[in-house]
Amino acid sequence: xxxxxxxxxxxxxxxxxxxxxxxxxxxxxxxxxxxxxxxxxxxxxxxxxxxxxxxxxxxxxxxxxxxxxxxxxxxxxxxxxxxxxxxxxxxxxxxxxxxxxxxxxxxxxxxxxxxxxxxxxxxxxxxxxxxxxxxxxxxxxxxxxxxxxxxxxxxxxxxxxxxxxxxxxxxxxxxxxxxxxxxxxxxxxxxxxxxxxxxxxxxxxxxxxxxxxxxxxxxxxxxxxxxxxxxxxxxxxxxxxxxxxxxxxxxxxxxxxxxxxxxxxxxxxxxxxxxxxxxxxxxxxxxxxxxxxxxxxxxxxxxxxxxxxxxxxxxxxxxxxxxxxxxxxxxxxxxxxxxxxxxxxxxxxxxxxxxxxxxxxxxxxxxxxxxxxxxxxxxxxxxxxxxxxxxxxxxxxxxxxxxxxxxxxxxxxxxxxxxxxxxxxxxxxxxxxxxxxxxxxxxxxxxxxxxxxxxxxxxxxxxxxxxxxxxxxxxxxxxxxxxxxxxxxxxxxxxxxxxxxxxxxxxxxxxxxxxx
Amino acid sequence: xxxxxxxxxxxxxxxxxxxxxxxxxxxxxxxxxxxxxxxxxxxxxxxxxxxxxxxxxxxxxxxxxxxxxxxxxxxxxxxxxxxxxxxxxxxxxxxxxxxxxxxxxxxxxxxxxxxxxxxxxxxxxxxxxxxxxxxxxxxxxxxxxxxxxxxxxxxxxxxxxxxxxxxxxxxxxxxxxxxxxxxxxxxxxxxxxxxxxxxxxxxxxxxxxxxxxxxxxxxxxxxxxxxxxxxxxxxxxxxxxxxxxxxxxxxxxxxxxxxxxxxxxxxxxxxxxxxxxxxxxxxxxxxxxxxxxxxxxxxxxxxxxxxxxxxxxxxxxxxxxxxxxxxxxxxxxxxxxxxxxxxxxxxxxxxxxxxxxxxxxxxxxx
Numbered sequence: 001x002x003x004x005x006x007x008x009x010x011x012x013x014x015x016x017x018x019x020x021x022x023x024x025x026x027x028x029x030x031x032x033x034x035x036x037x038x039x040x041x042x043x044x045x046x047x048x049x050x051x052x053x054x055x056x057x058x059x060x061x062x063x064x065x066x067x068x069x070x071x072x073x074x075x076x077x078x079x080x081x082x083x084x085x086x087x088x089x090x091x092x093x094x095x096x097x098x099x100x101x102x103x104x105x106x107x108x109x110x111x112x113x114x115x116x117x118x119x120x121x122x123x124x125x126x127x128x129x130x131x132x133x134x135x136x137x138x139x140x141x142x143x144x145x146x147x148x149x150x151x152x153x154x155x156x157x158x159x160x161x162x163x164x165x166x167x168x169x170x171x172x173x174x175x176x177x178x179x180x181x182x183x184x185x186x187x188x189x190x191x192x193x194x195x196x197x198x199x200x201x202x203x204x205x206x207x208x209x210x211x212x213x214x215x216x217x218x219x220x221x222x223x224x225x226x227x228x229x230x231x232x233x234x235x236x237x238x239x240x241x242x243x244x245x246x247x248x249x250x251x252x253x254x255x256x257x258x259x260x261x262x263x264x265x266x267x268x269x270x271x272x273x274x275x276x277x278x279x280x281x282x283x284x285x286x287x288x289x290x291x292x293x294x295x296x297x298x299x300x301x302x303x304x305x306x307x308x309x310x311x312x313x314x315x316x317x318x319x320x321x322x323x324x325x326x327x328x329x330x331x332x333x334x335x336x337x338x339x340x341x342x343x344x345x346x347x348x349x350x351x352x353x354x355x356x357x358x359x360x361x362x363x364x365x366x367x368x369x370x371x372x373x374x375x376x377x378x379x380x381x382x383x384x385x386x387x388x389x390x391x392x393x394x395x396x397x398x399x400x401x402x403x404x405x406x407x408x409x410x411x412x413x414x415x416x417x418x419x420x421x422x423x424x425x426x427x428x429x430x431x432x433x434x435x436x437x438x439x440x441x442x443x444x445x446x447x448x449x450x451x452x453x454x455x456x457x458x459x460x461x462x463x464x465x466x467x468x469x470x471x472x473x474x475x476x477x478x479x480x481x482x483x484x485x486x487x488x489x490x491x492x493x494x495x496x497x498x499x500x501x502x503x504x505x506x507x508x509x510x511x512x513x514x515x516x
Numbered sequence: 517x518x519x520x521x522x523x524x525x526x527x528x529x530x531x532x533x534x535x536x537x538x539x540x541x542x543x544x545x546x547x548x549x550x551x552x553x554x555x556x557x558x559x560x561x562x563x564x565x566x567x568x569x570x571x572x573x574x575x576x577x578x579x580x581x582x583x584x585x586x587x588x589x590x591x592x593x594x595x596x597x598x599x600x601x602x603x604x605x606x607x608x609x610x611x612x613x614x615x616x617x618x619x620x621x622x623x624x625x626x627x628x629x630x631x632x633x634x635x636x637x638x639x640x641x642x643x644x645x646x647x648x649x650x651x652x653x654x655x656x657x658x659x660x661x662x663x664x665x666x667x668x669x670x671x672x673x674x675x676x677x678x679x680x681x682x683x684x685x686x687x688x689x690x691x692x693x694x695x696x697x698x699x700x701x702x703x704x705x706x707x708x709x710x711x712x713x714x715x716x717x718x719x720x721x722x723x724x725x726x727x728x729x730x731x732x733x734x735x736x737x738x739x740x741x742x743x744x745x746x747x748x749x750x751x752x753x754x755x756x757x758x759x760x761x762x763x764x765x766x767x768x769x770x771x772x773x774x775x776x777x778x779x780x781x782x783x784x785x786x787x788x789x790x791x792x793x794x795x796x797x798x799x800x801x802x803x804x805x806x807x808x809x810x811x812x813x814x815x816x817x818x819x820x821x822x823x824x825x826x827x828x829x830x831x832x833x834x835x836x837x838x839x840x841x842x843x844x845x846x847x848x849x850x851x852x853x854x855x856x857x858x859x860x861x862x863x864x865x866x867x868x869x870x871x872x873x874x875x876x877x878x879x880x881x882x
Contacts, residue, residue: 087589087590089592089594089671089672089673090590090591090671091589091591091671092590092591092592092593093549093553093590093591093592093593093629094545094548094549094590094591095552095555095556098551098555099547117589119699120582120584120585120588120698120699123698125672126672152588153588187584187588188587188588189587189588189589189590190545190590295830303544397760397834398834398836400833400834402762403762403763504582506584
């Protein structure tokens with residue numbers, strides 16, 4: 001029994017195989033190709049060869065991919081969507097997509113706001129107008145294959161959305177793609193509706209990458225594996241689920257690398273620094289899951305509110321160019337020789353002083369021909385390393401939640417250029433296999449369930465409300481495929497509503513467990 | 517008179533989040549309402565206070581309730597018409613223009629949506645010059661203007677007009693109705709004449725808000741001054757502190773978000789510490805034990821790189837902020853003004869000393 005993990009990044013496609021004891025058996029990197037499947041197939045072929053295992057022994061295959069992000073940002077392969085919002089007489093003061101960039105508004109072929117929806121306490125805001133929904137679906141039938149449905153306070157009660165979805169299927173046929181806001185976003189109607197529209201527009205992209213991945217596996221003779229896709233919260237979803245909720249794959253790359261780093265070190269709370277050739281990503285691992293950002297996630301100019309990892313990126317990597325400025329300071333980056341490092345860095349016979357050359361000069365790494373870096377001025381090298389240290393320490397500090405020292409995990413191919421002694425840290429880990437941390441993150445992921453509700457603690461005591469919410473989240477995780485005995489609560493928060501009389505709080509719980 | 521279109525709305529919303537002084541609610545949903553109304557009904561006429569006839573009837577517009585609910589329900593768009601009709605029928609007179617009551621936070625945007633949908637002008641004036649948490653905390657109160665008759669409506673069409681004996685009662689009754697209506701309603705209150713507005717309003721505040729928004733947006737576009745200097749100069753702000761948030765101590769009490777922000781100096785403030793206390797809005801800034809500013813002056817936290825205002829909801833460890841003081845309007849500095857919104861009203865045990873006096877190194881040690 002083996003698991004195969006693939007991560008398709010902008011530069012490299014990584015593949016790893018792990019065994020039942022979750023040890024890394026083989027890992028490879030292959031350049032990402034324009035046609036991503038070519039890169040995937042080559043990576044699979046190579047990792048299989050290196051591992052020496054039988055294809056039939058692979059029982060699970062996990063894929064992390066950035067294709068949904070690219071499709072939205074580049075406005076490519078997006079499908080036409082019909083949007084129906086349930087919420088009148090509320091919400092009509094804010095028409096759908098009112099602040100979207102014009103070039104992406106075109107994905108919505110037709111839209112309508114109908115009566116219905118709920119108040120914050122679950123009362124009906126207005127009676128659901130199914131007649132209006134019916135005529136809308138008759139109007140768009142044949143014009144669109146994908147429908148987005150949003151509803152006021154559907155995170156509290158989803159019955160209006162579900163009733164409209166059923167009607168949609170009756171009128172437009174079994175094959176229509178339906179995206180429901182309560183299954184996609186959290187509180188905040190407009191951001192949730194936006195995410196739902198994007199999700200609806202991605203159905204063809206999702207079909208392509210799920211089928212493409214399944215086909216690459218089949219072509220390589222891996223026919224017994226169950227296939228999963230990485231989500232941006234560090235958990236997995238099935239292929240069927242990914243086809244319905246492709247938007248949840250957005251930004252899964254950094255998440256996977258954070259999770260992979262945690263797995264490789266067995267450290268559950270730390271800051272992860274992923275150093276590439278050009279950029280370095282800083283993220284936080286909390287209880288073995290990435291910390292989510294509190295800021296609204298804007299994707300391709302569209303504001304959404306679903307969970308994204310809290311990441312800081314800076315222009316520092318193994319290929320960062322090092323130079324002395326006119327004022328005498330030594331700077332590192334933000335420009336980089338990038339993938340040309342193997343020809344342009346000094347230690348590889350090139351002419352450009354890179355961060356890698358500094359690391360080799362200072363004896364921190366042994367790479368290329370160290371004698372070629374020997375000519376770098378000692379003082380210059382020390383100043384360059386000081387500059388790197390300052391950049392890194394500042395980002396570390398910006399991510400910390402308190403003044404206490406934290407553990408740090410260094411991963412990524414460029415991590416050799418970072419000093420191992422950093423201020424504000426208690427221990428710096430540099431695990432093996434760190435170059436493929438993202439593919440490892442994909443392959444060891446769990447499955448999760450999220451639950452969100454507004455609760456008045458004057459009516460339901462806090463303890464009781466939290467216990468109920470935790471139970472509900474655990475049930476959702478099991479429904480997503482987790483082994484019930486392994487499910488644990490990984491996040492719990494309750495935030496009081498500002499400017500609101502009473503004791504109403506927003507309760508959010510996330511539970512996750514191992515895959516069956 | 518000039519036009520307020522989509523671009524102006526962007527800048528006013530950004531400026532309004534600065535005038536929120538940490539509170540007031542995120543103007544984002546209000547901005548969407550203003551954009552929606554302008555796209556449907558066209559730009560809004562912003563009139564200078566001096567252009568308004570003395571006998572003209574003016575209607576301040578605001579939302580009441582929880583911003584979190586507003587972020588689900590928005591508004592229906594027809595609320596302004598309902599309020600307009602209620603108030604003009606009640607008074608037996610037509611309404612000349614709408615205006616903001618609170619220029620800070622989400623309430624800066626609703627009058628723009630109202631003006632667009634009603635086809636009325638909006639007066640460049642409000643009753644706070646910032647954001648405050650309670651209904652009676654407006655300069656109009658100094659002028660003896662009553663909050664009532666106050667018209668309230670929800671998006672469903674339920675409406676009420678309140679006549680109360682004190683503003684405290686207005687607050688209490690209106691909050692109860694607001695919760696029954698679903699937690700977020702639109703109100704028209706402090707109806708007044710042009711003459712009263714000229715005597716007691718905070719004039720040209722919408723224009724100031726727009727200017728502040730533009731200043732934040734354009735800081736990076738100029739290169740004659742270091743960004744921080746350019747920002748402070750264009751908003752006429754006082755640099756109180758530059759630091760990193762090291763802790764946020766929160767407690768909640770009824771409808772209020774209370775707490776203290778602890779900061780550790782960075783850059784020129786290295787080695788120093790500061791503390792900002794808040795109750796929805798920021799109340800006092802203390803640097804090295806010395807009070808540097810208190811309400812009613814505005815204490816604003818902005819990002820040190822982008823100068824984007826940081827609200828109390830978004831505070832977290834490690835965030836680097838510039839603490840900026842902005843002068844409040846002169847009326848708040850009067851005896852009557854300080855009774856309403858002075859430091860002692862908010863439980864900060866100190867006399868009010870204007871920001872610019874404290875900046876000179878006046879007394880005020882604690």
